[in-house]
Amino acid sequence: MDVTITVNGKTRGADVPPETTLLTLLRSNLGLTGAKLGCDVGDCGACTVLVDGEPVNACLMLAAQADGREVLTIEGLSDFQKLSPLQEMFELFSSFQCGFCAPGMIISAKALLDKNPTPTVADVREALSGNLCRCTGYTKIIDAVMEVAARGGATAERA
Amino acid sequence: MVIKVDDALRTDRLAELKEADATAVPAVAREGGRAPQIVPDANKQTPAVGQRVTRPDSRPHITGQTRYIDDLSFPNMLHMKILRSRYAHARIASIDVSEAEKMPGVVATLTGKEIPVNSFGPSYQDQPVLADEKVRHMGDGIVAVAAETEQQAQDALARIKVEYEPLPLVLDPLEAMKEDSPKIHGDSNIYATKVIRKGDVEKALAGADLVMEGRFSTQMVEHVPMEPHATIALWEPDGRVKILSSLGRITLGRADVARTLDLPVNRIQIVGTIVGGNFGGKNEITTEPVLALLARKAGRPVKGVFTRKDEFVSSTTRHPFIMDYKTGVMRDGRIVARKVRIVADGGAYCSWSETTLGKGAILSVGPYRIDHLEVRAYAVYTNKTTCGAMRGFGAPQVCFGYESHMDDIARELGIDPLEIRLRNVFDEGSSSPTGQVLHSVAVKESLDTVADRVGWREQAE
C-alpha cells in the first residue's frame, strides 16, 4: 500500500506492506536511520519521533497511521553545521555516551520544551521517563535540558 | 662550548598534574539549572590533559548521523535469524532444515556441523557456535537461516524440525555442586576454583574478640545495552572476509573467527564500528562465524541483529554470587581475620567466569588491611543463561557482601560505620590479600570526601 508522510518538511512516500511500522518506513524505505530499533515494542523509546508535534514510539505506530501527517525525526532538527540549542547543550555537557538513545531522548526533550519552556527538574524526568538510557544515568541529559530552558528555550530550531 | 641549562626554570608538567585540583560538581549549581562545568573552548586549550574536552564524535551522535551496524546496508544483503533451543538441557537427536530451505526468500541455512571448529570461549572453549550435539540453556542457537527479509528468515524458523531428548536440568548452583546433580559438561559442574590464603586464619579467628558471620547473595542481571548485538559479514573479491561487528575487542574477535573458521588471521578483517553500549556483554564473539559462513554459502552479505529477547536469553549476563563471610574483629574495631566462600553461578558455559571468579576472589576481602585470610571461590554450571563479563567482574557482588557485612560488624561493636572503615582500610604501601604492595592508594581520601559532603560526622551520635 502507498503511504505518504511529510517528514522533516518534505513530502515523501513509499509502497509498503500493510503491517509496516512507521519506524521501518523511516529506516528502511526513507533512509532516515536516526530513530533506532531498541526493543520493537515501545519499551525503550529509542525510536521516538514527533507526529503532528506529539512524541510517539515509531515502532508502535503503523506507517499507514502516519499517512498524511507531519513527522519530525532527529535529522530534521539540524544539519551538520548548525545545531539546535538542545543539541548544542548535549554536546557541551557530553549528555550522551554511546549515543544510541540520543536521537529519541532529544526528540522527547524538544517535545517537552515546545510545550513547557520553563520545566522543573521533575517535569524533565517525567517527560524523559519513556526514553531508556543505560550509559549516562540521565544526569547530564537533565542538565542539558535545564540549561536550554534557562537560556530561553528551544526557539532557534529548524522545523 | 658548554651549553648551560638552568634546571630551576625547567617546566615540569608532571609536577603540575600532581598538584592539580580535583574538579567537583557542586549540587547547588545543578538545582539552579546552571552548570559551571561547560568550557566551550576546552578542545582548543593546551595542555590537553585535565580539560573538559567535548567529544569529537559528538556531532554524528546528536544529529542522528552515526551509523551503528543496524543502520548499515550493503547491496544484495540478506538477513539472518537463529532458531534457539526449546529446552534448557537436552541432547539433539536430529536437525532437519529441508522444509525451511524451501520457504520463500530463504537463500541459505547453517548448522553446527558445517562449522570447521565449532567451539569458542575466552578461557575454556566449552561453548558451541551453533549447538549440534547438546543444548545447555534455552539461549543456545541451533540453526541459522539467511533470507531476503527478516520476516522471511523468521517464518522459516518455524519450519525447522529439531528432535530433542530432554535431560534432567539443574538451575540452583548449590544443587549443581552436589555429586548426584545432573551434569552439564563432563564429570562435575564445578569448573573453576580460586583459593587465596594468607597467614593462619583459623588461629586468628580463635583469637578474635568477636566473630561475625553473614551470607549475602546477588541476582542475575543483564547489561541491557540500548543497541542489541549486530554484525554484518561479507566476502571481498580477493577471498578475504570482512566482518563489521559490535564487538568491543576486535583483535581477539579476529583470532576467534580465524580459529572457528580455520582461516589464516590475515584473511580476516574485523571492523569495530560505533557501538551502542557494551558493559562487558559484547566482549566475545556471538554470531560472527555463523554470518561469515552464511555469507560465503550465499555469495552475498548477511546481517544479523539480536532482538531484545535474544539480548536477554542468549547474550551473557552477570554471575549471581552466593557469598559467606566470617570475620574476626577486636573490640576496637580492628579486623584480624576474614574467611570468604563464594559460589558463582556461571550458567551454561564458561565465558568470562574464570576472570570473574579470580577478580571477585581477590577483591572479596575488601580494601582492608587483613593479615590472616582465606578465600575459596567456585564457579558452577547451571542450565541458565551463560554468565560472562559484566561491568565489574564480580566486584559489585563482593562489595555488596563485604560492605553489608562491615556495617553489621560496626553495629555489633557499637562503632560508627565510617570510623570502623577508616580504622581498617588500606594505606599507601599496604599489603593486598595476594601480598602485593599497593601504591597510589586513596580509600581514606575517598571516604573522607563523601563524609564531608554529607556531613556524616556532624550527624553521627
Place this chain on the structure above:
Amino acid sequence: MKRRGRGIACMWYPIGFTVAANPSAALVKVNEDGTATVLTGTVETGQGALTVLGQIAAEELGVAADDVHVVSGDTDATPMDTGAIASRTTYVTGNAIQMAAAEAKKVLFEVAAPMLGVRPDQLEARDRKIQVIGFPQKYLPIGDVANHAQVVMGRPPLGSASYNPPTVAMDPETGQGKPFSTYVYAAQVAEVEVDDETGEVEVLRVVAAHDCGTPINPTLVEGQVEGGISMGIGLALQEEILFDEEGRQINPNLTNYIMPTSLDMPEIEVDIVKNYDPTGPFGAKGVGEPTSVPTAAAIANAIFDAVGVRIHSLPATSEKVLMALREKQGKQKQIPAE
C-alpha cells in the same frame, strides 16, 4: 510512614587483566602542519575512550585535543589492542599512545635541535611549539618543525609503541602474587527514604568520591560515575532475570525487566579524588567499572539505617523489604518485656 536513612560503602578495583598479558599497541603520526593522527585498535563503546586517548597524545605532543584525530577499530588498519574491557583503556592503551607520541616527538626534537642551535634533550613540546627548556622565547611552531622533518629532512615524525602492565603470576595454592599493576578506590554514600508500609525504597541522593588517578577529562569521568550509579541502583533495587522451573526466562523484555528510568535517579554529586599514579599516562588510571561497585552496598546500608532491616539478597524489592520489616516486627513482639 516514610523513614530516611543513609549508608556508606567503599571499594577497590583493579585495572587490566588478572595476571595475563593484555597489551595495547599504538601508532602516532604527526602531520606536516603539526596536527596528529593516532591509530589504535581499541573500540569506542560510548565511554569516550577516543576522546581521552586523543587528549593523552595531545598532551605528549604539546598540542590541543582538536589537533589530534583518533582512528580506531579496524584490524587491517590499526594495531592490536586487547580491547575495551577491564577498565584498561585509559591506562594500558593510554600508556601505549603516550609512548608512541613520545617516539614521534623525538623525531621532531632531533629535527628542531640544529634549527634552534641546541641539543635535542634541551627541548620540550608545549602550546603547539617546540621550545627550549628554560628559555621558551627560543622556539619553533610545531607545524614548521613537522613540515621541515617530512619535506626537507625526509623524516616523517612517526612513533609506535606497545604497553603491557607488569604483573606477577599468582601461586596456585595460596593466590599470592601481583595480579594487577594498579588499582582504583572509591566511596559512595546513599540517602534513601523507605516507606515502612509498602517496603518501597526511594534513593534521594548519592554522593560519590572516585579515585581515577589524574582525570584526563573530568566531564567524562563524571559521566562514568553517574552511569555506573544508575546500574548500581538497578542492581540494588530493581533488576532481576527470573526463570521458571524449565529454565525459561520469564521476563526477557524491557516491560518486565525493570531498570532505572529518569524517574528513578537521585541527585548525584561526584567528586574526583585527588591522586596521581606514576605508572599511568600522566598519572591516570581508569574508572569505567568501579563506578557501579559500591552503590548497592551503600543503598543496603542506608535501608538498614532507615528501618533497621538487613537485606541479604539483591534486589531489595519492596516485597523483600516489607517481608523483612514484618519479620522484624514479629520478632520484636515475641521479645518479652523486661
